[in-house]
Every structure is written in structure tokens, then in C-alpha cells.
Amino acid sequence: MMLNRRHIRVKVMQTMYAFKGSESDDFSKDQKFLLFSIDNMYNLYLLLLSLLIEVQKRAESDLQKKQKKHLATKEDKDPNRKFVNNQLLKFLKDNDQLKGKLEAHNITNWDLDSEYVDIIFKNIIASDLYKNYMNTRVSDFKEDKDFIVDVFKEIIAPNDKLYDYMEDKNLTWLDDLPTVNTTILKLLRKVKENASEGYFSPKLYKDIDDKQFAIDLFRKTLLNQTAIKTEITQKTKNWDSERIAKVDYVLLQMAICELSNFPSIPVKVTINEYLEISKEYSTPKSSIFINGILDKLVKEYEASGELNKVGRGLM
Template sequence: MLNRRHIRIKVMQTIYAYKGGEGGDFKADQTFLLRSIENMYSLYLLQLSLLVEIQKREAIYVEKTQKKHLATSEDKNPNQKFANNEVLLYLKNNTALQEAIEDYKVKNWDLDNEYVDVLFKAIKSSNLYNEYMQTRTSNFNEDKNFVIDIYKEIIAPNDKLYDYLEDQNLTWIDDLPVINTTIVKLLRKLKPNASDRHMLPELFKDIDDREFALDLFKKTILNQNELNSEIGEKTKNWEADRIANIDQVLLQMAICELKNFPSIPVKVTINEYLEIAKEYSTPKSSIFINGILDNLVKEYQEANTLNKTGRGLM
């Protein structure tokens, strides 16, 4: 679920907030980094549980309609296609998913169910819903496509939900695009005979990614003086207060990665930090960072100090 770019973003945020020096005790900050990453899974489960709660709302709505005091023949035999959507029922009846939701103590919608109501009403009033409910039966793929569409077009972009998530955990807003992409990808791959574990991906792709997060954080912090010195040599014509703090952190991390992670290609490192700068820093930051990194790489290559292993890593 977690890609390397988002790992770098998490490390960047932690280093940016770090108040100690090179020799400081950063155990608490390291714990914060891991907790921030771990909290992504809570957000993932929270978003999935929204779909479950929406299905429950529809089931309750259908039941109430059937029990109306003056129910019409249509009320007594309502279209239950939405309530019986195979994908929503798969999520609702998924034992492994429900256990994960319980383990992570994801209970937000028990208390803040008004957000479920907002999304439920938005879905019911949408063209997507009206088109889907034109018939009373459907196959698995139609049900799946409908769930994907309402997630992408109604749930994910909802402003009230966005504000709610931001209030719950500030870092979730940066995590949301990764989480939403993961959910849509897994839903697209979902098959009728899928196991309960299909919608429960590992947070890290492998142990190397977790180690990468910790190593990048520690090696950047432990070498800040040297890294700042290299940055200073390349920014002599710049006043220190003209360099955005976030740019300083991104340069520290990029140089650390160039020098201490031999298996990561130079181009990958540079491109990753340029993309992060475009999203998190000033409009001109990526140009500034690119210029410094390009000059440093040339110096490392001339001095033969750019230790990269494998073919095509330069």
C-alpha cells in the first residue's frame, strides 16, 4: 500500500518537525514517524468502513419502507439492488476486515454518523444511483463498478468528509490520495471468490521499505551538519533565510540518499524529491533543488565518490 514517495514524505514531515540537533535524542521522533505511518492503516479501514455503513443505511431504509403504515405495493416490494450489492455485502460480511476494524479501534461512525448520512443522501440523489437502480438485478461486475464509481465521484471528493478527516488527524490529508488509490485498485481487482484478506493489504510492500523509512530518517538526522555544509557550499550566493525550510530538509534527504543508498538510482532520487518539492514547497523550489543536486552529482561522479551498485544506477 505504502509507496516509496510517500515514505519520503513521511520522513520529510518528521525531520521538518524535529527540533534537536545532529547529536540529539530522536527516539521520540522516530516513534512519531512509525506511528504516523501506522495511522495510515486506520485511515484505510475508516474509509472502507464507510462503505459498510452506507450499505447498512440502505438496508435500514428498505426495511422502514416496507413497514410503512400506509405502504403502497411499491413500498412493500422495493428495489433492493443497492442493499444487496455483492461488493458491499462482501465488505460487510468480511470477518477479517471486521476484525481489523475492531483491532484498530475504528469506531468513528458510531459517534459521527452524520457524515455517513451526508454521503448516503449524496449517493441516493446522484445520477449514478438512478442509473444503477433502473433494474432490479445485476451481476458482480456491475455491482463492483457502481461501488468504484460512487467511491471515486461521491465519497473521495466530499468536502465535509475531507474537513472531518483533517480534524481527526492532520497527517491524514497527505495520506488520503494514497489510501483512496489503494482502495480503488483493490476494488477493481476484486473477484466473486476473493478471500477475506483481499482488502487487507500489507502497509509496507516488504521489510526493505520499513527499513528504508527508518534508515533515511536516522542517516539524515545523524549527518545534518555535513549535509548542511554541502548545501551551504552550493548556496553561497543565497542568504540563509531565503532558502525555504522545507527545501533545506528535502536537500538534506536527497543528498543523504545519493550518498548512503547505493541501490537507488540517481535519477530516481532526484525525480522523487523534485516531485515532492512541487507539491509541498514554493513554485520555484523544484528548479532550485534540481540545480543544486545536479551540480553535486557531477562533483561526486568526477571524484568517483558516487557509490552506486548495479547497472543503470547512475
């Protein structure tokens, strides 16, 4: 699976951040957007995997063109086919389950935007990675796999033009890119020669509970906005509310909602998750601010018996 609970919290945060209404409004549109932006992550995953397949096809047609040249050299007539025959690329290209997913999600970008396939192909060909790989004519699965892992990590993932392309195509993709790149790298590193057809078609959510968690966290935070805001105001009397970063405010709302409405999630887990997200998405001092407020709240809840956590070891 691709998504963990932290990614889900980040997605809810982004949707909450963009939400303009109040708790009495109909927010089914926003909930749809939340689920759509999570689903859209899978399209980005498929898009990047299909780029590897297109690069292999591009290499193949390149060789064919050279062989047909009027003045073909010896190297043109008998080229080193190591890259074109890369076993991992062939596994991706011939994988029917992956083909089915690409069709179902309508991933045809590279047909129209083939210049990006060219850019990546040329970058690969010009790299030392490629020169070293092509020093010999034969390879085993491990060498083929290691080469593709390096190509993805050093050439595809950091490519600026590709990054701009993603940004143009879909704004939420930029936030998804680190997660998707990590998922692809993990799969490429761990793939075995006898991998199943479904290996490169992981599930987006671990289980149905995770999808429900996304919906519940979003809805419950919005539905309890007034009460949660009162809690925050009481705990931030010395703070000018205008000065509290909007991201911090959203994260606090979600954390308080989670502490109060999700009995099976341990307090420690909730607090750690929101501190980590604030370190990544907000100001350097945010995590200290958020930690201070949540700490005070938890002590109060404990004292008044309001922390209804179930199961053992949930503090």
C-alpha cells in the same frame, strides 16, 4: 501493499520538517512519530472502507423502516433491493478478515459519528448515478462493482464534510488521503467475484526493507545534519539562506543523505523522486533549484570518487 518509496520519503520529509532538535538530541520520539504516522495511514484506509459497509447497513435499515410504516405503499412493501444486495458491498460486509482488521485497529468512528454515514447515504440516493443504477432490479457483479467505484470516486472521495472530519480527527490524514483514496479505488476496480478473504487487507509496507528504509533515511539525515548543511551552504553561496523554502531545505538534506548513504539506490531515482516531491509540496521554482544543486553535487562526487553506488546501471 499501500505504500511505495515516494510515500515513505514524503512521510520522512514531514517528520523532518516538524523536527525541532539538533543531531545530538535524542530523536527516538520523532522516529516513533514517523512510524506512528505511517501506521496511521492504515487506519484511514480502514475507516473509509468501513464507511461503505455502514452505508449498506444504513440502506438496509431504511428499507425496513419503510416496510413497517403505517401507510406503506406498494413500493415500500416490495422495494427494489438492488443497492442493499450489491454484491461488492456484501463482500465487504461479510469479510471476516476485514472485520478482524477493523476490530484490531479499533475502527468504531461511525458508531459515534453516524451523521457522516447519513450525509454520504443521502448524497448517493440523490445522485443520477443511483437513479440509473436502480432503473432495474437485477444486476451482475460487474455492474455492482462499477456502481461502487463511481460512488467512491464521485461522491465519497470529493466530499467536503468528510474531508473536514478527517482533518479534525487527524492532521496527517489530509496528506495521506490521496494515497489512500487511490489504493481503495485500485482495489475496487480490480476486485473479482471470487476474490480471497484477504483481498481488502493489503500490507502497509511492501516488505521489511521498506520499513527499514523509512527509519534509516530519517536517522541518517538527522545524524549527518552538520555535514549536509555545510554541503548545502557551499552550493548556495549566491542564495540568501533565509530565502530558501524550509521544505526545499529538508528535501535537499534528504536527497544528499540518500546519495551518500544508500549505495543500492540509483542516483537518477533519488534525484527524480525529490524533484517530484518538491513539485507537489513546495514552490513552482523549487524543482529547478533542487535539481541545480544536486546536479553540481553529483558531478563533484563522481570526480572525487565519492559516489559509492553498487550494482549495474546505478548512475
